[in-house]
Amino acid sequence: MNIEKTLQNSFSIWPTLTSNEKNLLFSACEVREFHKGDIIHRGHFDCTGLIIIETGSLRSYITSPNGKEVTLYHLYRHDICLFSASCLLKDINFEVEIACEEETTCLLIPTSQYETIISTSSTIFQYTNTILAEKFSNVMWLLEQVVFYSFDRRLAEYLINQSYNRDEDILPFTHEKIAKDLGTAREVVSRMLKYFESEHMVRLERNKIYIIDLQLLSLVSIKS
Amino acid sequence: MNIEKTLQNSFSIWPTLTSNEKNLLFSACEVREFHKGDIIHRGHFDCTGLIIIETGSLRSYITSPNGKEVTLYHLYRHDICLFSASCLLKDINFEVEIACEEETTCLLIPTSQYETIISTSSTIFQYTNTILAEKFSNVMWLLEQVVFYSFDRRLAEYLINQSYNRDEDILPFTHEKIAKDLGTAREVVSRMLKYFESEHMVRLERNKIYIIDLQLLSLVSIKS
DNA sequence: TCTTTGTCAGTGACAAAGTCACACAATTGA
DNA sequence: TCAATTGTGTGACTTTGTCACTGACAAAGA
Numbered sequence: 086m087n088i089e090k091t092l093q094n095s096f097s098i099w100p101t102l103t104s105n106e107k108n109l110l111f112s113a114c115e116v117r118e119f120h121k122g123d124i125i126h127r128g129h130f131d132c133t134g135l136i137i138i139e140t141g142s143l144r145s146y147i148t149s150p151n152g153k154e155v156t157l158y159h160l161y162r163h164d165i166c167l168f169s170a171s172c173l174l175k176d177i178n179f180e181v182e183i184a185c186e187e188e189t190t191c192l193l194i195p196t197s198q199y200e201t202i203i204s205t206s207s208t209i210f211q212y213t214n215t216i217l218a219e220k221f222s223n224v225m226w227l228l229e230q231v232v233f234y235s236f237d238r239r240l241a242e243y244l245i246n247q248s249y250n251r252d253e254d255i256l257p258f259t260h261e262k263i264a265k266d267l268g269t270a271r272e273v274v275s276r277m278l279k280y281f282e283s284e285h286m287v288r289l290e291r292n293k294i295y296i297i298d299l300q301l302l303s304l305v306s307i308k309s
Numbered sequence: 310m311n312i313e314k315t316l317q318n319s320f321s322i323w324p325t326l327t328s329n330e331k332n333l334l335f336s337a338c339e340v341r342e343f344h345k346g347d348i349i350h351r352g353h354f355d356c357t358g359l360i361i362i363e364t365g366s367l368r369s370y371i372t373s374p375n376g377k378e379v380t381l382y383h384l385y386r387h388d389i390c391l392f393s394a395s396c397l398l399k400d401i402n403f404e405v406e407i408a409c410e411e412e413t414t415c416l417l418i419p420t421s422q423y424e425t426i427i428s429t430s431s432t433i434f435q436y437t438n439t440i441l442a443e444k445f446s447n448v449m450w451l452l453e454q455v456v457f458y459s460f461d462r463r464l465a466e467y468l469i470n471q472s473y474n475r476d477e478d479i480l481p482f483t484h485e486k487i488a489k490d491l492g493t494a495r496e497v498v499s500r501m502l503k504y505f506e507s508e509h510m511v512r513l514e515r516n517k518i519y520i521i522d523l524q525l526l527s528l529v530s531i532k533s
Numbered sequence: 534t535c536t537t538t539g540t541c542a543g544t545g546a547c548a549a550a551g552t553c554a555c556a557c558a559a560t561t562g563a
Numbered sequence: 564t565c566a567a568t569t570g571t572g573t574g575a576c577t578t579t580g581t582c583a584c585t586g587a588c589a590a591a592g593a
Binding site: 151207 | 371373374375377379398400401402403431438439441442443444445446448449450451452453455456457458492
């Protein structure tokens with residue numbers, strides 16, 4: 086892996102940084118591997134540091150006392166995971182968890198080092214706030230989805246987006262995974278998928294969803 | 310109104326500011342009055358500036374295409390309303406509306422002036438990010454409430470909090486107002502309040518809710 | 534004072550979504 | 564090969580949201 090290249094792709098402000106700032110970031114990086122199912126961060130219990138994804142994906146989510154989950158957002162190649170260093174954000178008083186969804190390679194800037202970096206570089210400190218604002222925007226989008234739109238619409242939109250992101254019309258998902266992403270129960274997902282299948286929008290197999298009629302799905306995803 | 314005193318109460322960093330920074334803020338302030346029902350801010354349409362509340366209260370909320378509303382948070386005495394200057398926050402890509410709930414007196418720092426202030430004072434810029442992080446926390450709390458907890462619990466908690474904030478066991482609320490705060494339909498609120506009344510937790514009158522049994526309500530508000 | 538108008542609350546029927554308790558099929562792996 | 568695990572399907576039921584309508588009350592004007 087080319088560390089500098091990864092940093093360059095992840096920090097959109099990279100070109101504006103001084104060589105000193107670039108060096109600070111560069112020399113603080115360690116390469117890390119995570120495995121599917123690893124819990125990387127759990128509320129205030131951990132504070133590993135800033136994670137920059139090279140390959141693979143992470144999932145940021147919240148958990149209820151009863152074990153129900155809702156995905157806040159996914160992190161993919163070149164995304165920066167801020168909440169894995171949430172102890173640095175002292176004005177944030179909520180807890181998110183971060184889990185590894187598939188084999189993931191990333192750069193890690195340990196908390197203590199990132200702390201000194203942001204205290205010396207106001208540019209990087211500002212960029213950190215930019216990332217935070219982006220995550221805020223993600224959560225607002227989720228909130229709107231949850232409180233304003235019906236489930237068929239949300240599920241259709243989810244399938245379309247996932248299919249688009251992966252450039253694939255076969256999604257290797259279990260109903261359980263989708264339920265956790267959308268914050269509902271597995272049965273509810275199964276039921277709606279069955280309905281979509283009866284309308285010939287998708288075809289279902291164990292661990293697989295074939296997107297058959299994207300146009301019909303789109304209609305569902307924008308219905309009022 | 311003593312402008313400096315209000316600034317002091319609203320900016321927790323006030324003691325750490327230089328006299329120059331204090332002056333910048335002080336001289337940028339204008340006093341403004343808002344009236345019940347005024348819409349102060351509507352997504353990207355307005356960008357009046359930073360609002361610092363002296364008396365009264367504002368409500369920050371989002372609206373669906375069908376007109377459904379959910380309150381994000383309320384702003385009371387000495388709170389700072391950031392989203393009324395949302396155009397300064399370029400990484401925020403969602404829209405909130407802000408309405409005046411009762412006669413409100415406040416200080417206004419117009420957008421253009423606040424922009425120059427944060428570009429000259431990194432302390433005040435940082436403080437702005439602190440406020441943003443607090444609002445993020447508020448929204449996360451709301452999201453958890455909406456996706457994890459049942460409506461009876463949410464309503465009970467709402468009544469308790471409102472009663473506590475106002476130090477009053479009579480809430481002068483319509484069911485419609487509560488519905489908008491909690492993001493549900495008026496009938497749903499009416500039904501649940503009727504149920505609460507049948508259990509002798511509250512007594513209902515037009516425009517009024519009497520909290521009768523706080524202990525029973527508390528039980529509902531913490532039930533799993 | 535009475536009447537009009539708008540606001541507020543109550544109700545029943547129904548639809549959508551979440552919960553619970555299962556059954557059963559496919560896959561894994563000892 | 565045969566448990567054990569994982570993934571899915573289903574029906575009954577509860578909770579929440581929606582719709583259509585009713586009547587009660589209050590403020591303002593005739």
